[in-house]
Amino acid sequence: VVAGEVRNLANRSAQAAREIKDLVEDANLKANDGKKISDEMINGYKELNTHITETIHIIEDVSKASKEQMTGIEQINDAVTMLDRVTQENASEANQVKTIADEVSVMANELVNDAKNKKFN
Structure with missing residues (x-):
């Protein structure tokens, strides 16, 4: 009777050992x-980090280019303002020249008329 119980116990121990082995193997597979x-x-996060770094560099380049464009626009605006000022000065000078020319024309006409009315011997 004792030997039978020992065999039963040994069989149950062997079965339990197989079940434990199966559980350990399954746990090992799941752990792997x-x-x-x-x-x-980890690799995905590394790749994402690389993309984020590249995006940051692109944004920095765009920001730098925008600042350079802004500087160029300001220079163009300054040049247009200066050109407008010079154009207004030229227009003013042209008006002054026209006024002088009109006055000279009037004087010339008066001289011609005066000379026509004079008699020379």
Whole structure:
């Protein structure tokens, strides 16, 4: 009877050992799968970090280019303002020249008329 119980106990122990072994193997497989997933996530985060860094560099380049464009626009605006001022000065000078020319024309006409009315011997 004792030997039978020992055999039953040995069989149950062997069965329990097989179940434990299966559980350990399953846990080991799941741990390995978890490690693979974790490694893939790490690689994904590294790639994401690379893309973020590249995006930051692109944004910095765009910002720099925008500042350069703004400087160029300001220079163009200054040149247009100066050109407008010079154009207004030229227009003023032209008006003054016209006024002088009109006055000279009037004087010339008066001289011609005066000369026509004079008699020379």
